[in-house]
Amino acid sequence: MMAPRKSDDQPTIADVAELAGVSRAIASRALSSEPRPVSADKRERVLQAAHQLGYKPNLLARSLTTKTVNLVAVVVNHIHDLSDLDLFDLLISEIQSIGKQVIFVRVGSAERIEEFLRNGIAYHVDAALVFSDFADAATVRKMFRNDRVLMLNGMRDEGAPAIIPDELTGIAAAVADAAGKDVRTAMLVTGRSASPVEQARIGHYKSEIRRHGIELVAELRGDYSYQSGRALAASPAWQKADAVFCTSDAMAMGVLDVHRDAFSENRAREFRLYGFDDVTLAEYEAYPISSIGYDKTVYIKEILGFLTAPDRFQSGGILVQVPTYFVARSSS
Template structure:
């Protein structure tokens, strides 16, 4: 019987248990991603049997008994910014470390969200992590038919907890650094202004510039990407100022490449340059951008706290803030 099922490619948990010489309950415990009691000897026999048979667990069947599928949805606008790569690589690794897998849902626009709803597209997931600012909590609850929604985009309601970096601290340190160095005029290069996070970020920059007697002479729009930083820096609207603040490191890198001639040995000769995100690439000699960052390990540990303690999703409008910091490098 086992050989027959193996040939058909349909081994079951019963087949694994029979080959390992254990009960189905013990085989199930041994193959569970959750820490469940089973002796080391029996676990080893079960794992060996599962490998020999090519057994793969039926997530749907398991979900009927455990009420979980060990899948987490991550809802994003897109993934192209350098900061996305830094964050999501670590996030996926940490989620996998607790026995869950990630599915990415790229929405890209509010129209795309509506398309998901009209088409009835949904995934059975244990929780949804929402980075996209095109999606509010109520919409995501409808998309996944699940109330376990964690907002990471600056948007939240009374039924969804949220985690955000406390950006004012890092921005205040960066602007104060510029003021101490004699900066009196500044240019601000921003991302998508419709984003609640970006709106708050822009507000922090403006209030801190005012507090430090720095005049904002130009506010220019990018989209967080390197290409948009280059485009803005090379545009006819570019004006000279004492400092340029970018709301992403990628845009600051684009600015730096356009104006390399006024950064001899990566040091400012005409204007000081500041980024945001503290991406890994800024640690290398090619792009030593002074930047504002946050502890991504701490940020992700807060996300994991919700995933490993599902009852926290019932905490309503709970807000967790992760502190930011300023990193001084040669561009400023």
Template sequence: MIEPRKGTGQPTIADVAELAGVSRAIASRALSSEPRPVSADKRERVLKAAQTLGYKPNLLARSLTTKTVNLVAVVVNHIHDLSDLDLFDLLISEIQSIGKQVIFVRVGSSQGIEEFLRNGIAYHVDAALVFSDFADAATVRKMFRNDSVLMLNGMRDAAAPAIIPDELTGITAAVADAAGKGVRTALLVTGRAASAVEQARVAHYRSELQRNEIALAGELRGDYSYQSGRRLAVSPDWKEVDAVFCTSDAMAMGVLDVHRDGVLQTRPKAFRLYGFDDVTLAEYEAYPISSIGYDKSIYIKEILRFLTHPKEFRSGGTLVRVPTYFVARDSS
């Protein structure tokens, strides 16, 4: 490792090793964020010595030695959806727990991706996690000049591994719940049509509604936001139906605030309302929306497996599916 120049007064790895009574190699292994062999006694001595001296590792030097920078890029459209906030807080915490840090790259639109490439911007990262549905795998590999790219938006290719929720399971349960309660007509409030994940989600709803003999009276397109749900709920295209299925909880919340008196009763009077994402806010009395979710701890565990054991994901574009579930609440 490259040590600071003498005279700076900063403790070095050699100082830590000397105080702990171990070799520099053992001190380095004990302080590494990676699982490296060292006895518990020596690790404890090294950690105590580092704390006593106020030693901070030289991350630049470590990156030159390990060929890693301990940075992970998270590529997103934006960060304002309720489901984004629920997920990313947990994800950042878990990535930091393995000694890496996150940089967010907000692309906003397909033009944002093109601008990124046009300006030749490149970050040196160990891996890229792609949530944005404006970014395909080949483009992200080019963006970061790195093949370690994990697709979380349904836009994978033969070389890109992917992790996606298995949404059919939760959708099947939600539609069956509605059918069991006598629902015979429904509206579908959807998100961005260009999204591969949304396309699959809408197709699942259509097939399950048909299979349960529920007539689809119409599809209204929003953008996953609360504002779009509220706007659609008062639009001339709104129809009287037995149930409304929204492909995001945020849109369902907008719908609920327009039709609150007709939905939040012992038995909904106007229609039954179903959301998607199972955001934390749906657990509280203000927005008790029946919803479809997935176990975020399992989802994040698979992402961490990609970051720590990437070779397990390099067999021809591995696809990992995380199961979804349905939660019935007052709105249905």
């Protein structure tokens, strides 16, 4: 029988193994977040012993052995868009399901990145997922002193793989929908044009609008947020058009709220309205926005493919594209 423990002693993996009647190696495997071979009976005894002793694993010691810390950095500009909430809630859940945790690093500006580098701010992480378009791959590798960097912002180099939605497919379908409904003039309500993803998105809209013989009468710049869409829709710069294409659903919702009288009974009466992101809220009656989206489960599955097979990071500038789709709702 084990000797009584002093109240300020911290139980060790050896204590857990002794109480469970197994070796230290088996106790370690049973408590690992990774799938490790151990019988169900022994695993249960180890878990019970750990609970009884109040054992907490030493993550630092484990990281020295496994060369991992089970921590993933997610680098973002900010989180204020409805599409961010939809994506990141699912992403965090799936990363946790493989035994890892997430830290968010909010960049917000190119100057902030420089500040991180200047002050030597870094985290020991297994990989970094880069959504911020203020951060290039080389800079993120320096930030985290780690070559396992996955670019999700439309920027990549020969050393960093990337995953992006193939937006042309969905945009082409949305503009074709408008053209099929006799749309002859259109407006674009866009986000931050410095973003490579937004530049490509705007380019796709313009090329498809031209291809269908639709006249682009105005292009107004917002910041993807509901507030910017609402402000633009109420501004003197607003012009009449048969269709309005917004590069985020949040902006489209702001437009819809300003022009509710043009959508009586949620039907387009004066102009057709299209968003982008296919956020969950667009499925409800309050904001029935026709939108372009992509399967977030497929997108996140591709991300997990890199996190669970780190050797894939060594394949250089591989580009994975996730197809987009168009959903017609009553706003169009």
